Each structure stands twice: as structure tokens, then as C-alpha cells.
Amino acid sequence: MDLTRxxxxxxxxxxxxxxxxxxxxFAVSLAAFLVYVSGLVAAFVPPADLPRYWALPVDRxxxxxxxxxxxxxxxxxxxxxxxxxxxxxxxxxxxxACYARLLPTLLRQxxxxxxxxxxxxxxxxxxxxxxxxxxxG
Amino acid sequence: xxxxxAIPWWTxxxxxxxxxxxxxxxxxxxGVGGGVLFVPIVGSLFPFHVDFVRGAGLLFxxxxxxxxxxxxxxxxxxxxxxxMPLALVGSIASFAGALVGLALASEVVNTALGxxxxxxxxxxxxxxxxxxxxxxxxxLGALLRLEGEFRDPAAGMxxxxxxxxxLLGLAAFAAIGFIGGIFGLGAGFxxxxxxxxxxxxxxxxxxxxxxxxISVINSSAAWVYIHRGALLPLIAVPSILGVMLxxxxxxxxxxxxxxxxxxxxxxxxxxxxxxxxxxxxxGLWI
Numbered sequence: 001m002d003l004t005r006x007x008x009x010x011x012x013x014x015x016x017x018x019x020x021x022x023x024x025x026f027a028v029s030l031a032a033f034l035v036y037v038s039g040l041v042a043a044f045v046p047p048a049d050l051p052r053y054w055a056l057p058v059d060r061x062x063x064x065x066x067x068x069x070x071x072x073x074x075x076x077x078x079x080x081x082x083x084x085x086x087x088x089x090x091x092x093x094x095x096x097a098c099y100a101r102l103l104p105t106l107l108r109q110x111x112x113x114x115x116x117x118x119x120x121x122x123x124x125x126x127x128x129x130x131x132x133x134x135x136x137g
Numbered sequence: 138x139x140x141x142x143a144i145p146w147w148t149x150x151x152x153x154x155x156x157x158x159x160x161x162x163x164x165x166x167x168g169v170g171g172g173v174l175f176v177p178i179v180g181s182l183f184p185f186h187v188d189f190v191r192g193a194g195l196l197f198x199x200x201x202x203x204x205x206x207x208x209x210x211x212x213x214x215x216x217x218x219x220x221m222p223l224a225l226v227g228s229i230a231s232f233a234g235a236l237v238g239l240a241l242a243s244e245v246v247n248t249a250l251g252x253x254x255x256x257x258x259x260x261x262x263x264x265x266x267x268x269x270x271x272x273x274x275x276x277l278g279a280l281l282r283l284e285g286e287f288r289d290p291a292a293g294m295x296x297x298x299x300x301x302x303x304l305l306g307l308a309a310f311a312a313i314g315f316i317g318g319i320f321g322l323g324a325g326f327x328x329x330x331x332x333x334x335x336x337x338x339x340x341x342x343x344x345x346x347x348x349x350x351i352s353v354i355n356s357s358a359a360w361v362y363i364h365r366g367a368l369l370p371l372i373a374v375p376s377i378l379g380v381m382l383x384x385x386x387x388x389x390x391x392x393x394x395x396x397x398x399x400x401x402x403x404x405x406x407x408x409x410x411x412x413x414x415x416x417x418x419x420g421l422w423i
Contacts, residue, residue: 007285011210011217018352019207026204026381033374037147047371051146051184058188058367069366084370088196088377089363094203095356113281117221121353124225128232128360 006109010102017101021094029087036080044068044079070131096125149183150375156182157197157376161383164198165205165348166391166402171380172198172322173254174406177413185372187243191321192367193376195235198322199355201380202348205388213287214345214391219300219338222281224353226307227314231354234318235361241319244418250320251415257330258407272337277303287342290393300336309335310350318358344391 035041045053045065053061062069068076076082099122106115127133156178157171164171172194180190209215238246274284284299300306309331316327328350332343362368415421 007218014217015207015210018203018210022200022203022206022381025200026378029374030378033370033378036370036374037150047146050369050371054185054189054369054372057186058192058365061186061188062366067366070364081370084374085363085368088368088370088373091196091200091203091377092356092359092363095353099353114218114221117225121221121225121228124228124232125353125356128228128357131360131364133232133236 006111010105010109010114013105014098014102017098018094021097022091025087025091025094028090029084032080032084032087036084041078041080041083043081044076045081047081093129096122096129099125146371150371153179153183153372154375154379157379158383160197161201161204161380161385162387162390163402163406164201164380165384165387166344166394171201171384173410175376175380176322177410177417179372179376181413181417183372185369188367189369189372192362192365193369193373195321195355195359195362196368196373197376197380198351199359200377201384202352202355204381205348205384206352208385208388209345209348209391212345212391213285214341215349216283216285216338216342216346217349218281218285219283219332219342219346220349220353222283222303223306223310224350227310227317227350227354228357230311230314231318231358232361234315235321235358236318237315238319238321239361239365239367244420246320247414247418249418250322251411251413251418253316253327254407254411254414256411257327258404258411260330260334262404272299272301274299275301275303283336285342287339289341296339298339298342300332300338302336306331306336314354317354318361321358321362341391348388 036043037047039046045067053064056064061067068082073082073085077086099118102118103115103122106118157175160171160174160178164174175197176187176190176194179185179193180187183190185193206215210217278284278300281303283303284297286295286297288295309327313327313331328347329340329343332338332346333340338346
């Protein structure tokens with residue numbers, strides 16, 4: 001059996017977007033990390049202070065440092081460690097972005113079953129990312 | 138025993154990068170997310186609390202499989218069509234499992250994980266994987282067109298494949314996703330046998346598609362850890378950078394590595410990680 005032209009197109013499209021988004025995430029993570037560890041920009045919890053806290057369970061860590069939960073880190077992006085957290089969060093958005101990019105192509109190909117699967121997957125990942133069901137305090 | 142307090146803080150991210158780079162290469166070849174190696178290794182050798190190790194481990198597995206995805210797809214060893222229905226079920230279950238897992242005692246999690254992984258490794262060892270299975274697709278598999286082809290450079294031939302037992306496969310990935318979410322390790326430890334032994338995907342397609350599955354499934358569970366604050370950039374970022382570079386190399390090696398070597402590597406990796414988790418959970422080796 002030969003792969004159809006549509007399947008090859010989807011595969012190449014997903015691979016291309018995955019490649020670009022992952023490389024972008026890699027670059028952002030590296031840049032943000034270098035800013036963080038260099039001390040050029042202030043950190044919410046300075047790296048030199050972390051050894052005092054990183055052996056604590058997460059709840060006690062948050063109580064001791066005041067580190068943000070849920071989306072509370074968004075207003076704190078000026079801190080270099082929070083900026084790093086955002087870079088990590090970007091990596092968790094790569095897959096929904098790639099799936100979302102498939103949607104118009106699947107629509108054009110009239111592949112209704114795959115389109116429904118892709119839509120459902122985007123919905124699931126968007127719900128997870130929203131934090132609505134994460135149960136954090 | 139190393140006195141962690143006497144070591145400058147900046148040595149830990151460097152050590153994490155080196156360890157993660159090595160795990161990244163092995164993880165892709167073994168078809169696991171890497172978290173199953175990362176969590177026990179970093180949890181036992183580094184001074185971080187297991188909450189942050191689990192959070193980093195999940196993102197570690199995600200980053201490694203994201204990085205390996207493009208070459209696996211282009212080489213035909215990861216099938217988007219095979220991944221999409223399984224990942225949908227797995228990502229829902231994984232999210233639920235992460236919520237449950239963060240409520241469990243770590244000893245319970247480690248013990249159960251060790252038993253599970255060792256059991257699966259023995260299952261693969263005792264079973265014969267077929268690299269060119271000739272199965273008849275079931276109705277659902279035919280509807281979803283769970284079939285494909287890939288060129289195996291090691292065997293020097295093009296291999297056509299299709300899967301069967303689709304409903305069982307979906308049920309398996311619901312269970313795998315849920316369990317993976319509980320352990321915070323990603324779901325790779327069981328993906329390969331489920332795809333290869335249960336659904337009869339060729340081993341290399343199972344290994345490649347397992348990586349792509351993890352990249353989808355972990356994207357769901359990762360948000361639980363992010364929102365709970367269980368991610369420290371100083372632990373997560375060097376680990377992620379290391380595994381992303383390592384997994385790129387692993388993905389390139391996958392195409393030219395003989396299937397029997399991949400199979401043996403899967404078994405060894407699972408046994409080591411499983412026994413380590415079991416020893417940790419039972420308190421034999423903290």
C-alpha cells in the first residue's frame with residue numbers, strides 16, 4: 001500500500017511545525033535560562049537561595065518562597081525564574097499548536113474523522129492548559 | 138554520601154544537563170519518555186524533593202519526544218494516523234491520572250511503578266515481537282485507517298503494516314495514560330508493548346509512534362504540574378535542554394539500529410528503571 005498524498009502532506013506539515021516550534025522553545029528556554037543564571041535580571045527566588053528550599057515538598061516550598069501557582073506567574077514575568085517557567089509552559093503548548101495547524105488542512109481534505117479527532121485533541125489540551133481542572137490552590 | 142550543601146548551586150544544573158543528554162539518547166532508542174529513567178536517577182543522586190523531580194521528569198519526557206518527533210515522522214517510524222486516536226484517549230486519562238497521582242504517597246507510587254515496569258519488561262522479553270506482522274485490520278482500525286509504510290534502512294526494505302485489536306488498544310492507552318499521569322513519568326514505559334504486542338505494529342513503528350504519543354499525552358499532564366507550582370526552572374530547564382539535544386541524536390540512530398538491538402535496549406532500560414523504582418518504594422535503596 002502507498003501512503004496517499006494527503007497523508008504525506010499531513011505528516012510533513014506536522015513534522016515541520018513540530019520542528020520549528022520545538023526549536024523555538026529550545027532557543028527561548030536557553031536564552032531565558034542564561035538570563036536567569038547570569039543574574040542579569042532579578043529572580044523571584046534567586047538561584048543561590050534555592051538550595052535552602054528545593055528539598056521541601058511543593059506546598060511547603062510555595063509557602064516558604066511565595067512562588068506563584070496557576071496563572072499567577074503571568075504578572076511576574078519580569079523575574080528571570082518566572083520567565084523560565086513561561087518558556088517551559090511554551091513547550092507544553094507546542095503539541096496543541098501543531099494539532100491546530102492540521103485543522104484547516106484536514107478540513108480542505110474533507111477527512112472528517114481525523115478532523116473530529118484533531119478538534120477533540122485541541123479541546124482537551126486547551127482545557128488542561130487553562131488550569132480550570134488542575135485543582136491548585 | 139555527597140554533602141549537597143557544600144557544592145556550589147551552579148554545579149547541579151550542569152550535572153543535570155550531562156545526565157539528561159545521556160538519557161535523551163537512550164530514551165528515544167528505547168521508546169520511553171525518559172522520565173522513567175530521569176526520575177529515579179535524579180531522585181536518588183540529586184538533592185531535590187521528589188515533587189520537583191516528578192515535575193521536571195514529566196517535562197523532560199515531553200521535551201525529548203517533541204525534539205525527536207520530526208525525524209521520526211519524516212522517516213515513517215511515527216504514524217500520525219496511528220497516534221491521533223490513541224493520544225486523544227491517553228491525554229484525557231493522563232490528566233486525570235496526574236490529579237490522582239499528586240494525592241498519593243510517593244512510596245506507593247514508586248512501588249507500584251517498579252512492579253509494573255519490571256512486569257512489562259519480562260513480558261517483552263518472553264514474547265516474540267514481529268517486525269513485519271501480517272494481521273487483518275478490524276472494522277474500527279479499517280475505519281481509522283491505522284496502517285502505513287516505512288523504509289527500514291537496517292533491513293534494507295520497505296515494510297507495509299497495519300494494526301488490529303483497535304478497541305483493546307484504545308482501552309490500553311486509557312489505562313496507560315492514567316497510570317502514566319499517576320506516576321508523573323509520561324506514558325512511554327507501556328506504549329511500545331501495547332503498540333507492538335497488542336496492536337501488532339512493527340517494533341520500530343511502535344517505538345517511533347510511542348515518542349509521538351508521549352509528546353501529546355504529556356502535554357496534557359504537564360499542565361497539572363505547571364499549575365501546581367511543581368516546576369523549578371533551575372531543575373527543569375537544564376534537564377530539558379540536555380534531553381532535547383540527546384534525543385535528536387537518538388532519533389537519528391533509531392533508523393539504522395537493528396530491531397533486535399532496540400528490543401534488547403527496551404528490556405534493559407525497563408528492568409533497570411523498574412528495579413530502581415521498586416527498591417526506592419520499598420525503602421531498600423532510598
